[in-house]
Amino acid sequence: MAVRINSFREIAGRYDVVLCDVWGVLHNGIQAFASACEALAEARAQGLTVVLITNSPRPHPGVTVQIRGLGVPDEAYDRIVTSGDVTQALIAAADNRIFFIGADRDLPLLEGLGTEIVSADEAETIVCAGFYDDETETPEHYRATLTGLAKRKIPFICANPDLVVERGHRLIPCAGAIAKLYEELGGEARIAGKPYIAIYRAALAEAKAARGAFDLSRVIAIGDGMPTDVKGAQDAGFDLLYISAGIHAQEYMHESRTDEARLMAFLRQNGAQPKWWMPRLA
Missing domain, CATH: 3.40.50.1000 (HAD superfamily/HAD-like)
Known part of the structure; x- marks a missing residue:
C-alpha cells in the first residue's frame, strides 16, 4: 500500500x-x-x-x-x-507530407525536419500536437476527417499522449484523446511520450x-x-x-x-x- x-x-x-x-x-x-x-x-x-x-x-x-x-x-x-523531443524522431522517419493537427504555437515541433504541411487528402502522415482550439473542441470535431484518413491507413503520430490536462480548475483535452479516436476508427497511432x-x-x-x-x-x-x-x-x-x-x-x-x-x-x-x-x- x-x-x-x-x-x-x-x-x-x-x-x-x-x-x-x-x-x-x-x-x-x-x-x-x-x-x-x-x-x-x-x-x-x-x-x-x-x-x-x-x-x-x-x-x-x-x-x-x-x-x-x-x-x-x-x-x-x-x-x-x-x-x-522524442516525437521528432518518429516524424523524421515518416513520409514528409504532413497533415498537421494543432495550434500554431505547436509548429516548432516540425522545425528542421523537412516536412511539408498539406491537406488531409494529400497527406501521407498525420502529426497531431493537440487541438486547433482546445477551449471549444472535442475529438468529435475531427471524426469525419479522421474516418477518411483511417480508411487510407495513414499513420497518426501523436506528440502528446495525454488525454486531458488541468488548466486552472478545468480539464482540457489533449492530442491523446484524438489519437484514441483514431485507433477506435481502425487507424494506427505512433507514440513516443509517456x-x-x-x-x-x-x-x-x-x-x-x-x-x-x-x-x-x-x-x-x-x-x-x-x-x-x-x-x-x-x-x-x-x-x-x-x-x-x-x-x-x-x-x-x-x-x-x-x-x-x-x-x-x-x-x-x-x-x-x-x-x-x-x-x-x-
Missing part, C-alpha cells in the same frame, strides 16, 4: 535522480505551484538530479520558456525532456549527462496521470510518488480533502502501485 508523506524531504535521501512530471505537478497551466518548485530546488541543493519529463508536444526549449512564464524557477530542475519507454530512455540519458552514472534503483518518478505518469513509471520499474490532487482528484477528493479509502480503491482498480503519495508535491 502506498505510504502517505507530508514532504518530499522525508524520502529524498533514498534517491539520486528525480523524473518529475510538469503539468499537474509543477503548474496547472496558469501558474506554478510554489511548494512543488521549492521541493525540487531543495532536492537539487541536496545533490539530487531533477529531470522534468513532460508530454508537451513542444521541443524542450519552448517548454523552458513556457514554464518560466508560469513561475517555475530554473533552480527547480537540471534538464527537461518532452514528448515533442507511458512509452522512449521518453524514459531519453530522460535517463539526460540525467547521466548531468551527473554521471547512477543506479536505476535510486530513480524516483513523480506524477499524477494514471495512463501516462503512473503506467510509464511502473513499466520502467521506477519507484513512484503519486500526486493525488491532479487530474484524478474528483475520484476520491471532496472539498480539497482526500478520502484515503477511496484513493486506495482507485489505485487498486487501476493497477497502480505507487510507493508514496501526497496531495501536492511539497
